[in-house]
Amino acid sequence: MTGSTPGEDIAAGRAATQLGERLRSLRKKKVLTITQLSLYTGLSVGFLSNMENGISSPTVANLTKVCNALNVSILDVLGEGDALHEIVRDGEAEIIDVPESSMKMKIVDFGANHRAFSVITIEPHARRVDAVAMHPYDEAVYVMRGELAVTIEERRFELSRGDSLFIQANCGHTIENDGTDVSESIWFAVR
Structure with missing residues:
Protein backbone atom coordinates (compact mmCIF):
# COMPACT_ATOMS: atom_id res chain seq x y z
CA MET A 1 0.00 0.00 0.00
CA THR A 2 1.47 3.35 -1.04
CA GLY A 3 -0.75 5.55 1.09
CA SER A 4 -2.18 7.24 -1.99
CA THR A 5 -5.78 7.28 -3.10
CA PRO A 6 -6.93 5.74 -6.39
CA GLY A 7 -7.47 9.26 -7.74
CA GLU A 8 -3.89 10.22 -6.86
CA ASP A 9 -2.60 7.05 -8.52
CA ILE A 10 -4.54 7.89 -11.70
CA ALA A 11 -3.23 11.48 -11.66
CA ALA A 12 0.35 10.23 -11.16
CA GLY A 13 -0.05 7.80 -14.08
CA ARG A 14 -1.41 10.58 -16.28
CA ALA A 15 1.51 12.85 -15.30
CA ALA A 16 4.04 10.08 -16.10
CA THR A 17 2.41 9.55 -19.51
CA GLN A 18 2.47 13.29 -20.30
CA LEU A 19 6.10 13.56 -19.17
CA GLY A 20 7.04 10.60 -21.35
CA GLU A 21 5.26 12.08 -24.36
CA ARG A 22 7.09 15.40 -23.89
CA LEU A 23 10.45 13.64 -23.61
CA ARG A 24 9.79 11.56 -26.75
CA SER A 25 8.73 14.67 -28.66
CA LEU A 26 11.87 16.57 -27.59
CA ARG A 27 14.10 13.61 -28.46
CA LYS A 28 12.57 13.34 -31.92
CA LYS A 29 12.91 17.10 -32.49
CA LYS A 30 16.63 16.68 -31.79
CA VAL A 31 16.66 13.80 -34.31
CA LEU A 32 18.04 11.38 -31.73
CA THR A 33 17.30 7.69 -31.52
CA ILE A 34 16.57 6.20 -28.13
CA THR A 35 19.87 4.29 -28.45
CA GLN A 36 21.78 7.55 -28.96
CA LEU A 37 20.02 9.10 -25.95
CA SER A 38 21.02 6.03 -23.95
CA LEU A 39 24.67 6.57 -24.89
CA TYR A 40 24.53 10.27 -23.93
CA THR A 41 22.83 9.65 -20.58
CA GLY A 42 24.21 6.31 -19.47
CA LEU A 43 20.62 5.12 -18.94
CA SER A 44 19.45 1.87 -20.51
CA VAL A 45 17.34 1.82 -23.67
CA GLY A 46 14.69 -0.16 -21.79
CA PHE A 47 14.47 2.39 -19.00
CA LEU A 48 14.25 5.29 -21.45
CA SER A 49 11.56 3.46 -23.43
CA ASN A 50 9.55 2.80 -20.27
CA MET A 51 9.93 6.45 -19.28
CA GLU A 52 8.73 7.67 -22.69
CA ASN A 53 5.76 5.29 -22.52
CA GLY A 54 4.78 6.47 -19.03
CA ILE A 55 5.50 3.08 -17.48
CA SER A 56 8.19 4.40 -15.16
CA SER A 57 8.88 7.82 -13.67
CA PRO A 58 12.44 9.16 -13.62
CA THR A 59 14.26 10.37 -10.53
CA VAL A 60 15.36 14.00 -10.54
CA ALA A 61 18.91 12.79 -11.28
CA ASN A 62 17.80 10.75 -14.31
CA LEU A 63 15.51 13.51 -15.58
CA THR A 64 18.46 15.92 -15.28
CA LYS A 65 20.64 13.55 -17.35
CA VAL A 66 17.99 13.33 -20.07
CA CYS A 67 17.39 17.09 -20.10
CA ASN A 68 21.14 17.80 -20.29
CA ALA A 69 21.49 15.35 -23.20
CA LEU A 70 18.58 17.04 -24.99
CA ASN A 71 19.93 20.51 -24.06
CA VAL A 72 16.64 21.58 -22.48
CA SER A 73 15.75 22.62 -18.96
CA ILE A 74 13.66 20.53 -16.60
CA LEU A 75 11.19 23.44 -16.65
CA ASP A 76 10.83 23.00 -20.43
CA VAL A 77 9.96 19.34 -19.91
CA LEU A 78 7.64 19.84 -16.95
CA GLY A 79 5.97 22.94 -18.43
CA GLU A 80 2.57 22.90 -20.03
CA GLY A 81 3.31 24.63 -23.30
CA ASP A 82 2.85 28.26 -24.11
CA ALA A 83 -0.60 28.90 -22.64
CA LEU A 84 -0.43 31.57 -19.95
CA HIS A 85 -1.89 30.62 -16.58
CA GLU A 86 -2.52 33.76 -14.56
CA ILE A 87 -3.01 31.82 -11.35
CA VAL A 88 -1.67 28.47 -10.22
CA ARG A 89 -3.54 27.08 -7.22
Missing part, protein backbone atom coordinates in the same frame (compact mmCIF):
# COMPACT_ATOMS: atom_id res chain seq x y z
CA ASP A 90 -1.69 25.26 -4.45
CA GLY A 91 -2.81 21.79 -5.56
CA GLU A 92 -1.98 22.47 -9.23
CA ALA A 93 1.78 22.91 -8.82
CA GLU A 94 4.04 19.98 -9.73
CA ILE A 95 5.61 18.39 -6.63
CA ILE A 96 8.81 16.38 -6.98
CA ASP A 97 9.76 14.43 -3.86
CA VAL A 98 13.42 13.42 -3.60
CA PRO A 99 13.47 11.22 -0.48
CA GLU A 100 17.14 10.24 -0.82
CA SER A 101 18.02 13.95 -0.47
CA SER A 102 15.29 14.83 2.08
CA MET A 103 14.18 17.42 -0.46
CA LYS A 104 10.92 18.48 -2.10
CA MET A 105 10.59 20.69 -5.16
CA LYS A 106 7.35 22.50 -5.87
CA ILE A 107 7.39 23.74 -9.47
CA VAL A 108 5.00 26.57 -10.27
CA ASP A 109 4.70 27.06 -14.03
CA PHE A 110 2.66 29.88 -15.55
CA GLY A 111 3.31 28.64 -19.10
CA ALA A 112 3.97 31.36 -21.69
CA ASN A 113 7.71 31.39 -22.36
CA HIS A 114 8.42 29.25 -19.33
CA ARG A 115 7.62 31.80 -16.65
CA ALA A 116 8.17 29.54 -13.69
CA PHE A 117 9.74 29.25 -10.30
CA SER A 118 10.45 26.47 -7.82
CA VAL A 119 10.17 26.31 -4.06
CA ILE A 120 12.75 23.88 -2.68
CA THR A 121 12.37 22.54 0.85
CA ILE A 122 15.29 20.65 2.41
CA GLU A 123 15.25 18.95 5.80
CA PRO A 124 18.01 19.79 8.33
CA HIS A 125 21.46 18.28 7.71
CA ALA A 126 20.50 17.11 4.22
CA ARG A 127 22.20 17.49 0.90
CA ARG A 128 21.24 16.84 -2.67
CA VAL A 129 22.79 13.47 -3.46
CA ASP A 130 22.01 13.21 -7.16
CA ALA A 131 24.00 14.67 -10.03
CA VAL A 132 25.28 18.22 -9.97
CA ALA A 133 22.56 20.52 -11.33
CA MET A 134 23.39 22.47 -14.48
CA HIS A 135 20.93 24.41 -16.62
CA PRO A 136 21.06 26.27 -19.95
CA TYR A 137 19.62 29.36 -18.23
CA ASP A 138 20.60 31.69 -15.37
CA GLU A 139 18.98 31.18 -11.96
CA ALA A 140 18.37 33.34 -8.93
CA VAL A 141 17.63 31.95 -5.48
CA TYR A 142 16.08 33.66 -2.45
CA VAL A 143 16.17 31.98 0.97
CA MET A 144 12.80 32.30 2.69
CA ARG A 145 13.52 30.16 5.76
CA GLY A 146 16.51 28.52 7.42
CA GLU A 147 19.94 28.16 5.85
CA LEU A 148 21.08 27.01 2.42
CA ALA A 149 24.60 26.20 1.23
CA VAL A 150 25.12 26.45 -2.53
CA THR A 151 28.35 25.26 -4.12
CA ILE A 152 28.89 26.63 -7.62
CA GLU A 153 31.73 24.72 -9.19
CA GLU A 154 34.44 25.20 -6.50
CA ARG A 155 32.92 28.20 -4.64
CA ARG A 156 30.69 27.65 -1.61
CA PHE A 157 28.09 30.23 -0.55
CA GLU A 158 26.34 29.97 2.81
CA LEU A 159 23.00 31.75 2.72
CA SER A 160 20.53 32.61 5.47
CA ARG A 161 16.95 33.87 5.54
CA GLY A 162 16.64 36.93 3.28
CA ASP A 163 19.83 36.25 1.28
CA SER A 164 19.85 35.92 -2.52
CA LEU A 165 22.30 34.40 -4.98
CA PHE A 166 22.66 34.53 -8.77
CA ILE A 167 23.88 31.44 -10.67
CA GLN A 168 25.06 31.80 -14.27
CA ALA A 169 23.86 29.41 -16.96
CA ASN A 170 25.78 26.17 -17.41
CA CYS A 171 27.54 26.40 -14.02
CA GLY A 172 27.33 23.15 -12.09
CA HIS A 173 25.94 23.58 -8.59
CA THR A 174 24.85 21.58 -5.56
CA ILE A 175 22.67 22.55 -2.62
CA GLU A 176 22.52 21.40 0.98
CA ASN A 177 21.10 22.36 4.35
CA ASP A 178 23.73 22.20 7.11
CA GLY A 179 21.40 23.98 9.54
CA THR A 180 19.22 22.64 12.32
CA ASP A 181 15.97 23.97 10.81
CA VAL A 182 14.15 23.26 7.56
CA SER A 183 15.46 25.28 4.62
CA GLU A 184 13.00 26.79 2.18
CA SER A 185 14.15 28.72 -0.87
CA ILE A 186 12.57 30.04 -4.02
CA TRP A 187 14.37 29.55 -7.34
CA PHE A 188 13.72 31.61 -10.46
CA ALA A 189 14.78 30.78 -13.99
CA VAL A 190 16.19 34.01 -15.43
CA ARG A 191 15.71 34.11 -19.21
Whole structure:
Protein backbone atom coordinates (compact mmCIF):
# COMPACT_ATOMS: atom_id res chain seq x y z
CA MET A 1 0.00 0.00 0.00
CA THR A 2 1.47 3.35 -1.04
CA GLY A 3 -0.75 5.55 1.09
CA SER A 4 -2.18 7.24 -1.99
CA THR A 5 -5.78 7.28 -3.10
CA PRO A 6 -6.93 5.74 -6.39
CA GLY A 7 -7.47 9.26 -7.74
CA GLU A 8 -3.89 10.22 -6.86
CA ASP A 9 -2.60 7.05 -8.52
CA ILE A 10 -4.54 7.89 -11.70
CA ALA A 11 -3.23 11.48 -11.66
CA ALA A 12 0.35 10.23 -11.16
CA GLY A 13 -0.05 7.80 -14.08
CA ARG A 14 -1.41 10.58 -16.28
CA ALA A 15 1.51 12.85 -15.30
CA ALA A 16 4.04 10.08 -16.10
CA THR A 17 2.41 9.55 -19.51
CA GLN A 18 2.47 13.29 -20.30
CA LEU A 19 6.10 13.56 -19.17
CA GLY A 20 7.04 10.60 -21.35
CA GLU A 21 5.26 12.08 -24.36
CA ARG A 22 7.09 15.40 -23.89
CA LEU A 23 10.45 13.64 -23.61
CA ARG A 24 9.79 11.56 -26.75
CA SER A 25 8.73 14.67 -28.66
CA LEU A 26 11.87 16.57 -27.59
CA ARG A 27 14.10 13.61 -28.46
CA LYS A 28 12.57 13.34 -31.92
CA LYS A 29 12.91 17.10 -32.49
CA LYS A 30 16.63 16.68 -31.79
CA VAL A 31 16.66 13.80 -34.31
CA LEU A 32 18.04 11.38 -31.73
CA THR A 33 17.30 7.69 -31.52
CA ILE A 34 16.57 6.20 -28.13
CA THR A 35 19.87 4.29 -28.45
CA GLN A 36 21.78 7.55 -28.96
CA LEU A 37 20.02 9.10 -25.95
CA SER A 38 21.02 6.03 -23.95
CA LEU A 39 24.67 6.57 -24.89
CA TYR A 40 24.53 10.27 -23.93
CA THR A 41 22.83 9.65 -20.58
CA GLY A 42 24.21 6.31 -19.47
CA LEU A 43 20.62 5.12 -18.94
CA SER A 44 19.45 1.87 -20.51
CA VAL A 45 17.34 1.82 -23.67
CA GLY A 46 14.69 -0.16 -21.79
CA PHE A 47 14.47 2.39 -19.00
CA LEU A 48 14.25 5.29 -21.45
CA SER A 49 11.56 3.46 -23.43
CA ASN A 50 9.55 2.80 -20.27
CA MET A 51 9.93 6.45 -19.28
CA GLU A 52 8.73 7.67 -22.69
CA ASN A 53 5.76 5.29 -22.52
CA GLY A 54 4.78 6.47 -19.03
CA ILE A 55 5.50 3.08 -17.48
CA SER A 56 8.19 4.40 -15.16
CA SER A 57 8.88 7.82 -13.67
CA PRO A 58 12.44 9.16 -13.62
CA THR A 59 14.26 10.37 -10.53
CA VAL A 60 15.36 14.00 -10.54
CA ALA A 61 18.91 12.79 -11.28
CA ASN A 62 17.80 10.75 -14.31
CA LEU A 63 15.51 13.51 -15.58
CA THR A 64 18.46 15.92 -15.28
CA LYS A 65 20.64 13.55 -17.35
CA VAL A 66 17.99 13.33 -20.07
CA CYS A 67 17.39 17.09 -20.10
CA ASN A 68 21.14 17.80 -20.29
CA ALA A 69 21.49 15.35 -23.20
CA LEU A 70 18.58 17.04 -24.99
CA ASN A 71 19.93 20.51 -24.06
CA VAL A 72 16.64 21.58 -22.48
CA SER A 73 15.75 22.62 -18.96
CA ILE A 74 13.66 20.53 -16.60
CA LEU A 75 11.19 23.44 -16.65
CA ASP A 76 10.83 23.00 -20.43
CA VAL A 77 9.96 19.34 -19.91
CA LEU A 78 7.64 19.84 -16.95
CA GLY A 79 5.97 22.94 -18.43
CA GLU A 80 2.57 22.90 -20.03
CA GLY A 81 3.31 24.63 -23.30
CA ASP A 82 2.85 28.26 -24.11
CA ALA A 83 -0.60 28.90 -22.64
CA LEU A 84 -0.43 31.57 -19.95
CA HIS A 85 -1.89 30.62 -16.58
CA GLU A 86 -2.52 33.76 -14.56
CA ILE A 87 -3.01 31.82 -11.35
CA VAL A 88 -1.67 28.47 -10.22
CA ARG A 89 -3.54 27.08 -7.22
CA ASP A 90 -1.69 25.26 -4.45
CA GLY A 91 -2.81 21.79 -5.56
CA GLU A 92 -1.98 22.47 -9.23
CA ALA A 93 1.78 22.91 -8.82
CA GLU A 94 4.04 19.98 -9.73
CA ILE A 95 5.61 18.39 -6.63
CA ILE A 96 8.81 16.38 -6.98
CA ASP A 97 9.76 14.43 -3.86
CA VAL A 98 13.42 13.42 -3.60
CA PRO A 99 13.47 11.22 -0.48
CA GLU A 100 17.14 10.24 -0.82
CA SER A 101 18.02 13.95 -0.47
CA SER A 102 15.29 14.83 2.08
CA MET A 103 14.18 17.42 -0.46
CA LYS A 104 10.92 18.48 -2.10
CA MET A 105 10.59 20.69 -5.16
CA LYS A 106 7.35 22.50 -5.87
CA ILE A 107 7.39 23.74 -9.47
CA VAL A 108 5.00 26.57 -10.27
CA ASP A 109 4.70 27.06 -14.03
CA PHE A 110 2.66 29.88 -15.55
CA GLY A 111 3.31 28.64 -19.10
CA ALA A 112 3.97 31.36 -21.69
CA ASN A 113 7.71 31.39 -22.36
CA HIS A 114 8.42 29.25 -19.33
CA ARG A 115 7.62 31.80 -16.65
CA ALA A 116 8.17 29.54 -13.69
CA PHE A 117 9.74 29.25 -10.30
CA SER A 118 10.45 26.47 -7.82
CA VAL A 119 10.17 26.31 -4.06
CA ILE A 120 12.75 23.88 -2.68
CA THR A 121 12.37 22.54 0.85
CA ILE A 122 15.29 20.65 2.41
CA GLU A 123 15.25 18.95 5.80
CA PRO A 124 18.01 19.79 8.33
CA HIS A 125 21.46 18.28 7.71
CA ALA A 126 20.50 17.11 4.22
CA ARG A 127 22.20 17.49 0.90
CA ARG A 128 21.24 16.84 -2.67
CA VAL A 129 22.79 13.47 -3.46
CA ASP A 130 22.01 13.21 -7.16
CA ALA A 131 24.00 14.67 -10.03
CA VAL A 132 25.28 18.22 -9.97
CA ALA A 133 22.56 20.52 -11.33
CA MET A 134 23.39 22.47 -14.48
CA HIS A 135 20.93 24.41 -16.62
CA PRO A 136 21.06 26.27 -19.95
CA TYR A 137 19.62 29.36 -18.23
CA ASP A 138 20.60 31.69 -15.37
CA GLU A 139 18.98 31.18 -11.96
CA ALA A 140 18.37 33.34 -8.93
CA VAL A 141 17.63 31.95 -5.48
CA TYR A 142 16.08 33.66 -2.45
CA VAL A 143 16.17 31.98 0.97
CA MET A 144 12.80 32.30 2.69
CA ARG A 145 13.52 30.16 5.76
CA GLY A 146 16.51 28.52 7.42
CA GLU A 147 19.94 28.16 5.85
CA LEU A 148 21.08 27.01 2.42
CA ALA A 149 24.60 26.20 1.23
CA VAL A 150 25.12 26.45 -2.53
CA THR A 151 28.35 25.26 -4.12
CA ILE A 152 28.89 26.63 -7.62
CA GLU A 153 31.73 24.72 -9.19
CA GLU A 154 34.44 25.20 -6.50
CA ARG A 155 32.92 28.20 -4.64
CA ARG A 156 30.69 27.65 -1.61
CA PHE A 157 28.09 30.23 -0.55
CA GLU A 158 26.34 29.97 2.81
CA LEU A 159 23.00 31.75 2.72
CA SER A 160 20.53 32.61 5.47
CA ARG A 161 16.95 33.87 5.54
CA GLY A 162 16.64 36.93 3.28
CA ASP A 163 19.83 36.25 1.28
CA SER A 164 19.85 35.92 -2.52
CA LEU A 165 22.30 34.40 -4.98
CA PHE A 166 22.66 34.53 -8.77
CA ILE A 167 23.88 31.44 -10.67
CA GLN A 168 25.06 31.80 -14.27
CA ALA A 169 23.86 29.41 -16.96
CA ASN A 170 25.78 26.17 -17.41
CA CYS A 171 27.54 26.40 -14.02
CA GLY A 172 27.33 23.15 -12.09
CA HIS A 173 25.94 23.58 -8.59
CA THR A 174 24.85 21.58 -5.56
CA ILE A 175 22.67 22.55 -2.62
CA GLU A 176 22.52 21.40 0.98
CA ASN A 177 21.10 22.36 4.35
CA ASP A 178 23.73 22.20 7.11
CA GLY A 179 21.40 23.98 9.54
CA THR A 180 19.22 22.64 12.32
CA ASP A 181 15.97 23.97 10.81
CA VAL A 182 14.15 23.26 7.56
CA SER A 183 15.46 25.28 4.62
CA GLU A 184 13.00 26.79 2.18
CA SER A 185 14.15 28.72 -0.87
CA ILE A 186 12.57 30.04 -4.02
CA TRP A 187 14.37 29.55 -7.34
CA PHE A 188 13.72 31.61 -10.46
CA ALA A 189 14.78 30.78 -13.99
CA VAL A 190 16.19 34.01 -15.43
CA ARG A 191 15.71 34.11 -19.21
